[in-house]
Amino acid sequence: MVSIALLAILWRAVGGGDALGSLAGADPVWLTLALVMLSLQTLLSALRWKVTAKALGQRFTVWQAVREYYLAQFINQSLPGGMVGDAGRAVRARHQAGLLRASQGVVFERLSGQVVVFAVMTVTFAVTALAPGGLNWPVWVRSFIVPLIIVGMTAPLVFWLGGMLPGPQRRALDNLWDALHRSLLAPKVLGWQVLLGLGTTACTLSAFAFCARATGTELSLVELLGIVPLILFTMLIPISVSGWGLREGAAAALFPLAGESASDGLAASIAFGLVFVVAVLPGMMPLLKNRRNKR
DSSP, X not given: OXXXXXXXXXXXXXXXXXXXXXXHTXXXXXXXXXXXXXHXXXXXXXXXXXXXXXXXXXXXXXXXXXXXXXXXXXXXXXXXXXXHHHHHHHHHTTTTTOHHHHHXXXXXXXXXXXXXXXXXXXXXXXXXXXSTTSOOOOHHHHHHHHHHHHHHHHTTHHHHHGGXXXXXXXXXHHHHHHHHIIIIISHHHHHHHHHHHHHHHHHHHHHHHHHHHHTTOOOOHHHHHHXXXXXXXXXXXXXXXXXXXXXXXXXXXXXXXXXXXXXXXXXXXXXXXXXXXXXXXXXXXXXXXXXXXXO
């Protein structure tokens, strides 16, 4: 209901007819390129999960990782919150190292990808806010992006402050840090995490840019790196189905910073959401196969 209500409000507020016209005339070539990028993003994310899980004592094949990742993404696109599929991925991978390690592998893998997106957004914001001729960030955007950046950059202090906690709490935090370090920061995995994180980020941002191009909007590199990560971060707020409504609202609000209309942002975001749905359809295959086996 949240997604439907937000989309209905946006449709009336920012010119749904114009957005519908842009969607109706969308270039299939650019949409196909966006589909390729999102499919590649899923494959790279599955490889990142395999690297992360291996450092925590789990071993599975690339095919198993890809199959599980597609299934998780399909479920995340189908149910509210956007995390149910990842929880199921952890439960099904628990047999080798236990549910705790399996859950950490899933959470740390998602965290690794978000850290790279956050870094891209932070660097772009800093450069464009300070450099002449950069993006003109209005006060209302600065009022939430600056605290977001501060919180993100000071989050590692939690582990340092954890040294002041009593024994059991400190040991729990130390164990968490040990798992985080082994799976993301150890020398043998850090390079892979950075490389795969940059790859998944590039694929996702490119897919959104291609959807915008398909609906008639061409974003510059600076606009893409500065605005689109903010739009995608709204998908993490667990009050809608796969970010529908929230993502479109952010796109409608932020596209004017690039000199485009709010309806252009609405059309680009809807196109991205629809292409994303198509990109995760292979995740139906394990469900259908399981159903046939039960019969």
